[in-house]
Amino acid sequence: MALQPYASPVQRVWYYSFRVICGLILFFLIFPIMVIIPLSFNALPYFTFTPGMLAFEASAYSTEHYRDFFTNSDWQSAMWNSLSIAPAATLVSVSLGTLAAIGLSSGKAPFRGAIMAILISPMIVPLIISAAGMYFFYSRVGLQGTWFGVVLAHAALGTPFVIITVTATLVGFDRSLTRAAANMGAGPVRTFFKVQMPLILPGVISGGLFAFITSFDEVVVVLFLGSAGQKTLPWQMFTGLREQISPTILAVATLLVTLSIILLATLEILRRRSERLRGMSPG
C-alpha cells in the first residue's frame, strides 16, 4: 500500500508511524536471536556486552566458548546423540508418512476423517501429555530409557508434518501421469519411484526437514523417556539453563541458529522448485 500523493498530513503521520510500529515488532522477533551471536564471542563469562566489546576491542572477543563445546565430553556426547536419534526418527516418519499420504490423497481411503485425526494427533496433543503417556506406556513394555524408545517417540511426533506437507504436494499432482505409466507397462513400484516420487520429492524433503527439526529440537519427551545415555543437545541445554548457566550455551545456540538458517534456505528453494514443477510462477 503506497502512500497516495493526495494523503492528508494525519494520514502521512499514521502511514509512517505504522511502519515504525511494525519495524519495532519485527525487531522484537529477531533481536533475541541475533543478540546471542555476538554475545557468544564474549571473552569473559558474562551474559551482557562488556565495555571492551562495545569498543570493538579484539581482546574482548574470543572463540573460547566454541572450543569448550567441541572439547567438552558432555556437549560432544549430547551432539552425537542428537545426530543419531534425529535422522533415525526422520527416516521412520518419512517412509511411513509418505506412503500414508499417498493413500490418503487417492480419494478412495475409507474413514478418511477419522484416520486423519488420529495421524495428526501427535502434533495437537501438548508435548507434556505425550511425554507423560509415553513414559507410562514405554516403561510398561521396557522401552523407557532406550535409544529405540526415543526414536520411536520422535518418529511418532514427526509424522504429522510429513503427512501435511506431502498431502499438500499431492494436491497438485496430475494422476493421469501414473495411469500413463501403468498404461506403458510400468508396475506400481516402478511407477512410484520413476514417476510419482520425483514429482512429489520437494514435499517429501520438506516434510523430512520438519520431522528432523521436530526430533532435533524436542526436549520434553526425551527428558522423560531417555536415560543418561540418550542425553540430546536440547536436553543438555535445558539442564544447563536450569542449573548452572554457562556461556557455552550461547555458542551452541549460535550454531543452532546457523542450522535453522540453512534449513530455512533449503525449504525456500524447495518451495520454489515445487511451484515451478507445478507450472506456477515462483512468488
Next chain:
Amino acid sequence: MADATAGDGIAPEENRSASGLLLSADGTPLKNSIARAERRARIRAFLLILPLLAFVMVSFIAPIADMLFRSVENDIVADTLPRTVVELQDWDPASGVPGEPVFEAFYADMLDATEAKIHTRLGSRLNYEESGMSSLFRKTNARRLGRIDDTQPLAPQFEKIDEDWATVEPWAILKTFSARYTPGYFLQAADMKLTPEGVESVDETQQIYIKLFWRTIILSLTITCSCLLLGYPVAWLLANLPMKSANILMILVLLPFWTSLLVRTSAWKVLLQEQGVINDILVWIGLVNDGARLVLINNQIGTVIAMTHILLPFMILPLYSVMKTIPPSYLRAAKSMGANDWVAFWRVYFPQSIPGIGAGAILVFILAIGYYITPELVGGTSGTFISNRIAFHISTSLNWGLAAALGSLLLILVMGLYWLYDKIVGIDNVKLG
C-alpha cells in the same frame, strides 16, 4: 485391468446380456466390475495407510490411552490386600473398629506383602489420600509382624504395633480405596478428596490445582492477546507490501519460527536477567535507576514475554494467509464511497480478517496452554503452568495417578479447543511455513 472399460451406453452390442445389462469384457455385469475395482482401490489406499496407522496407534495412541487408564486405575489395594478387601466389604465404618475376621485377613495379607516388600508401596499410594498412611504401613513391617502370635486375638497386637490400627480411620480409608477404579485422582486434581463420608473439598490452604488451571488459562489468554496485538499489524503489512519486500520481511518471521525453542528460551533467559542486556540498555538510557533494575525473569512477566515471542509466528502466519485473500480493492471501494480510513478498516477489512484471527488465536492458545519448557526456565514459581505440575508429579513426587488425571483434564481442554479449530479452519487446512 480388463474390467471397467465400457463407457456410458456406448458399449458394443455383444457386451450386453440377455436382460440388457451392460457387461464388461470378461462377461460380468459392468456394475459389479466397477464395484470390484472401486473396492480394490479402497483396499489399496487403506493398505498404504495401514503401516503408519498401526505405528501411530502403538507408539502414540496406546500411550495416551494408558495415561487415561492410569488416571482411574487403582489395582494396588485389591492386589496387595486381596483377603482384607473382601472382608471389609461387609464392614460399616459407623459400627466402629472392624472385628477379628478383618484382622485375620489383614494379618495374612500383610505377611505376604511384607515378604514381597510391597507394603511400603501401598503405604505411599494411600498417603496421597490421607497423610500418615505411609508411616503406618512402614511401621507395620516384617519384623513387627513376626512377633505376632496368631493364636491370640490379633486386634490388640496390631494396636501394639501402632495405635492407629485400633481406630476406624485407616480401615475406612482402605475400604474407600479398595475398588479397582477410583475417581480419587480426578477429585484431587479438582482440589477435592474422596473420604469415607463422601466427596469433600480440601482445606483452603491446600487448594492449588484449580488456581493453577486458572493461572494457566489466564496467562495463555494474555499471551494470545499480546500475540494478536503484535501479530495483526505485521500480518497486514506483509499482506499489503509488494511481493519482493514482503518476502524479505517474511524471513524475519520465519527465522524465529525455525529456531530451536531452547535457543529462544536461552536468549530470553540471558536478555531478561538483572545484569542482562535489556536492563543494561534501560539503565543506559536512564529509564531505570541502576539500583532499581527491573525483575523481568522468574515471574509471570518473564513467561509472558518469552512465550509471546515464541508463539508470535503461529499468529502471524495464519493471519497473513487469510489477509492475502482479501482484495485491496474492497478498501478502495469503501473509501471512494465516503468511508474514512478507520471506518473502511473496521467495517470492511476487519470482518474479513476474523477467520484468520480465530485460527491464529486458537492455535496460539492451544500451544500456550500445554507449554512446559519455557515456563519452567523463565517462570520461576509464579509463572509456571499446569504442565510443570504434571512433570513434578511424574518425576519428583511420583504420584503418577494424579499426573495422569491432571494430564487427562488438560487433554480434554485441548481436544475441545482443537474441535473448535477444526470447525473454524479444518484440519486439512493446516499450513506449514
